Amino acid sequence: MNNRQLFLQHVAQTSDAPLALEIEKAEGMYMWDAHGKRYLDLIAGISVCNVGHCHPAVVEAIQYQAQQYMHLLVYGEFVQSPQVAFATMLTQHLPENLSSVYFTNSGAEAIEGAMKLAKRYTGRTEIAAFNRSYHGSTQGALSILGDEYWRNAYRPLLPGIQHLEYNDFSSLELITNQTAAVIAESVQGEGGVIVPQREWIHALRNKCTETGALLILDEVQCGLGRNGTLWAFEQHDIVPDVLILGKALGGGMPLGAFIASHDIMWSLTNNPVLGHITTFGGHPVNCAAGLAGFKALLHEELIKDVKAKEQVFLQHLKHPAIKAVRSLGLMMAVELESFEVNKKVIDYCISKGVLTDWFLFASECMRIAPPLIIKEEEIKWACSVICEGLEKVLEK
Template sequence: MNNRQLFLSHLAQTTDFPLLIEVEKAEGIYLFGPNGEQYIDLISGIGVSNVGHRHPKVLMAIQEQLDKYLHLMVYGEYVQTPQTLLAKALCDTLPSHLDNVYLVNSGSEAIEGALKLAKRYTNRRELISCVDAYHGSSHGALSVGGNEVFKRAYRPLLPGISHIYYGSFSDLEKITHQTAAVVIETIQGEAGIRVACPEYFQALRKRCDETGTLLILDEIQAGFGRTGRFWAFEHFEIIPDMVVCAKGMGGGMPIGAFIANKEVMGAFKNNPLLGHITTFGGHPVSAAASLATIKILQEEKLIDQVEVKAELFKSLLLHPKIKGFRNKGLMIAVEFESFDVLKPIIDRAIELGVITDWFLFCDDSMRIAPPLIISEDQIRAACSIILQAIDET
């Protein structure tokens, strides 16, 4: 049996129509197939490869850590240099109020930890999230997700969940003294790149302060330079009580984190002790890769280049079939009339060597979220292929 047959026979499938792109190697913005195929990855493995595939400095950090040790002990017991240096580097990117990091393996796990911490610290049970939010697929993360299509088959989920509309000022009145936390994507991702105004986030912050509610910002897709700032909330002049990150954090390695202040995080230490446990969270190899990723973003000034590159995409992707363009930095949605129009374009672009996608809750829009290292010439080449795919379909 070849690899494709083995994939279909023995790996659990999530749809009846996987992409079935076979990858032999990846480098920079490119994926390479076994028969000489070359693809420009315009989605970064869904927001993961912010510094590109196999960045040399990430590989070096991984190799150096491989030569020292791998997993040693469950999280939080041993002093491990990759974890401590990463935690310090993360805190250095944040306002001083956010000074305590809990490392996990993924975005969903980070959301789960943040929700537990909010309940434990506030001794409240109500959680509020947004319509069309996506926070992950585990039970708690799914509970605060905002799309019933993905939830209904798995009910009952967590009780005490309410939803508000992202960007709606009037809905902020639903936040009360019974609300433990509001968890909200700083930039709504799977809803198709929706960006609320700064005044909304400032009003949200004010309402949470008035009610003693913790504000949790989900930056799993938007963080690590994707929007042109290290953290997307920097655009809105607010400070959250917790930040959740993953995806672009690891340079291609699995890692996530939720970050709060030391007082809030201390709620996990008593009644019960070990209030949150992870065996592999903050794995030393992933932590080393993440630390290298932060240094790459800063030293190579990739974040400073985001806005210029986003504007280049906007200027090039002009076509009668394109109905709109939404973005915050290199989180981009290109809108078409319908999914029936978009899907053949995505398929043809893949055949021509450019990988894009659509959004879970916005299937009329093309997802573009390239590695931040993409050059202007590579952007021109990718956009030329997308326009060709539009013309040919």
């Protein structure tokens, strides 16, 4: 059997039609398959590789830390310098109340921890989330995920969950003094890049403050510069009680985090002790990689050009078949007529060496979320391939 056959036979599958590209190397903006074909990456591993694939500083940090020590003991018992250094640097670039970092293995695990934290701190049991929201695929995260198609097959899920409408003022009335937390994406990702109205998200922040519910903002996809500021919530001019990070946080390695005030986070330490624990969360190699990636993001000033690069995309994504382009920075949804048209264009792009895909709750939309290092000429070429694909698909 060749590798593709072994992949289908022995690696558990998530769909009956995986892309099954056999990638042998990735660097910067590009990936190369087993036949030497090069692909421009327009999705950054779903918003993971913000500083590009295999950034030299990240690779060096991984190699160095792996030689010092790897796993020592379950999270939180030993002082591990990569954890301390990364947590300290993150909090130096966050509002004062977001001062305590709990590292996890992924964004979904960070969501799970934040849900427990909200219940423990408030003493309440109800949690509100939003339709067309995505927060992960574990049982708790799935319970708050905003689409019944994915939820229904796994019921019963967690009780006490209600789903509100994003950008809808009347939904906010469902937040009460029984609500432990409201969990919202700072920008809805899988819904097709839905940006909150400024007045609405301010009303959400105020409603949480009035009722004593914690406002948890999920920036797993949109955090760390993707929207043109380090954190998306900065553009909304609000501050959450708990921030969720993942994907790009590890610089390409698996890492997530939920971040709150020291006072809120302390509630996990007693009654019961070890209120939230993880074996590999905050792995020293992953934290070293994340710290190196974070430093690269800041020192190379990758964020300052995000808005300009967004405009280059918008200027060149011009075709009669494009119904709309929704974007905030380098997080974009190109809306087409249907999933069928979108999938054919995506397949055409891949055949021409441009990797893109679609959104879970907006399958008619093409996803564009490249590494932030993408150059103007690469943007123009990618847009030309997309428009060419539309021509080829629609002429048939």
